Amino acid sequence: MKSSATGIFKKAAGVFCVLALLSGLIYFYPCFVQAETETETGQTESVISRIYGRTLYDTALEISGNGWNEASAAVLATGANFPDALTGTVLAHKVGGPLLLTEPRNLDPGVAVELSRLGVREVYLLGGTAALSESVEQSLNEQGIFTRRLAGWDQYETAAAIADAIEPSSREAFLVNGARFPDALSVSSYAAAHGIPILLSRSNSLPPATIEALARLDIREVTFIGGTAVLSDSLEAELAGLPQPVTVKARYAGYDQYETNTTVLDQLFFNTSAIYAATGETFPDALAGAALAAKSSAPILLLPHGQLGDTTTAYLNQKRTAGSSFTIFGGWGVISYKTESVLRTGAVLSRVSLQYTQGNLDGDKGMLAQIRSIPTPATDYVDIVSPNWYYLSDDADGSITGDHDANPANYSRLITAAHSRSLKILPTLHSSWDSPKTADTVLASPELRAELIAQLKDRIGRLNADGVVIDIELLSNTSAPHLSQFMKELYTELHPLNKLVVQAVMPRTGTESWSGAFDYAALAKSVDYLHIMTYDYNSASPGPIAPLDWMQKVLNYTRAQGVDMSKVLLGIPYYGRDWTETTAGGSSPSYSRQSRGLCTIGGSTDPRDQGMMEVSAQQGSPVQRDSSLVPYFTYVDAAGPHTAYFDDAVSWDRKLELLNEYALGGVGAWSLYWTLHPVTSAEMYPLLKQYLR
Secondary structure, eight states: OOOOOOOOOOOOOOHHHHHHHHTTSSOOOOOOOBOSOSSSSOOOOOOEEEEOOSSHHHHHHHHHHHHOSOOSEEEEEESSOSGGGTTHHHHHHHHTSOEEEEOSSSOOHHHHHHHHHHTOOEEEEESOTTTSOHHHHHHHHHTTOEEEEEOOSSHHHHHHHHHHHHOOSSSEEEEEETTOSHHHHHHHHHHHHHTOOEEEEOSSSOOHHHHHHHHHTTOOEEEEESOTTTSOTHHHHHHHTSSSOOEEEEEEOOSSHHHHHHHHHHHSOOOTTEEEEEESSSSHHHHHHHHHHHTTTOOEEEEOSSSOOHHHHHHHHHHHHTTOEEEEESOTTTSOHHHHHHHHHOOSSOOEEEEEEOSOSSSTTSHHHHHHTSBSSGGGTOSEEEEOOEEEOTTOSSOEEETTTTSTHHHHHHHHHHHHTTOEEOOEEEOOSSOSHHHHHHHHOHHHHHHHHHHHHHHHHHHTOOEEEEEOOOOOGGGHHHHHHHHHHHHHHHGGGTOEEEEEEOOOOSOOSSOTTOOHHHHHTTOSEEEEOOOOSOSSSSSOSSOHHHHHHHHHHHHHTTOOGGGEEEEEEOOEEEEEEOOOTTOOOOEEEEEEOSSOOSSOOOGGGOOHHHHHHHHTOOOEEOTTOOEEEEEEETTEEEEEEOOOHHHHHHHHHHHHHTTOOEEEEEOGGGGOSHHHHHHHHHHHHHHHO
16 A cells, blocks of 8 residues: 555535536536444444354353353353254253353363353253263363263254253244254254254154154144255154144245245244354354353354355345344354455445555544544445554564554544444554565564564454554565465464454566565465555556556456455555656656545645646646546646546446456555545445445
């Protein structure tokens, strides 16, 4: 991204921008109502939170920590396999405690600590000694905890034993396939909240243990969860023919586990003010999480690893519109940040919008103003904001310095403002803009890399930031392997902490001799997103900031390196450049340059503060377009001949089409500063929503 900071300006709409719009000089979109502050607007943006740990066992512990301050009893299941644990959520709700997970052979140390914190005196063990060994039971007994094992020869007998312990208050039960976990998880929080047992069946016949449980519990009707492929129609006749006949009350099913899940959520009554989401690919997170969801009769929404189906998307859209909040069980390793962004936006197509902030913190043009200026709901347009805060110390000792270190409350203010609008915040780490020496030295040293990573972890953790953007641009080509190794080490440390890692890289077409430090293929393996800064193409002489044909060459090169293009964020410039020819005495042309926005952001009369459209209108210079629709104009003033190139809705629209052409992951835009003007915002934000959502 760009390195220069911008000073403080006052907010005002430029009269020449209005004139320009009326005269058709720029493409017009309707203006939007924008957020005034992060706390005073009554926004209805979806609230997204996560409960997660480094492992599935840690996630279950975190769920317990979020849901219970004390409990006299708890349920313990194996995290290695699902059959014995499948119906344990109902029991956990019955006894008023969490469902925890451990390895089969040994009691997880974290479980022992959590049981002590809660004051648990009794633990229900689900399954035989193959699921939870005698060693696990002994460890609990040594902790002074009474254990009660609910087990059978197989999962069907274990489920029946669990149902007996529940002592259901009604004569109904849910019937699910015992060889599959998603259908049971879909109904688990509802069954738990209402004290309804879940019994297991084979696809074509009722196991003896289930038949006996139906009679013993005096079950008179069951609801099938799943289609005929998992619970065949023949089971209905078998149930009707039992000595104590059982009728099938209903069947909730879809073409796969995810449509079955949403069918269950639509057909049964849940409190959807808060919705819990878990992966539908594995069982542990949803199993432990359902015990928490049952406390408030909330649903468990199952999400796939890849693209969401139509029914899941429709359910999300409906609940998001109604103001539901969402809590995700598990880290980004199980539910990706891209899927999280779909939860926030409710859209099938949800690409990532990374927007950089620049300048001071406060004031009409500061970073806070830039975040507040995003229309409501902010997550329709932006996912991540990244302030240019941190720099690699020129002492080359692996330490970092920050723009607001003297006033650390400024960091918290900005992070709070972003989080209040459901935005992620990833501070940017820069290095020297004058010499590659600092970055080369630190990256080449394993010890200094470790120190840098430790400092980043510390800052991110203390501030509750959501990750980091690494923007180390000035490097020697010989640093390529060291940069790749650093990103690998950083990703290994941050990703288990559920922190995003984004790297901003210089654009390459394969012909440059100065950008060899950026090995796209290697770097892409160790980041969540690779932001390719496809702007600043013409920096020494007049020309487009980001010519379309050049951007395509960069993307073609990137794809040829084998990079996963869904990780690539396309660089989008919000600024233009005004070049002044400074040639003296017949020498070859030379130029000075100044960055400008589309319209004047503040009320300053200083010509250096004016936007492109004001300058064009004042000089009487018509706006033209080059072959890739980039607008430009020329004029002459006392300083000499000028050529000004910038971007507007027409050229932004053409650039954003590259997202579809190359199946990209989203955009990385420099910077929100230039969208503060209402006209600029009215042009940019609808395009972001169109192409990203």
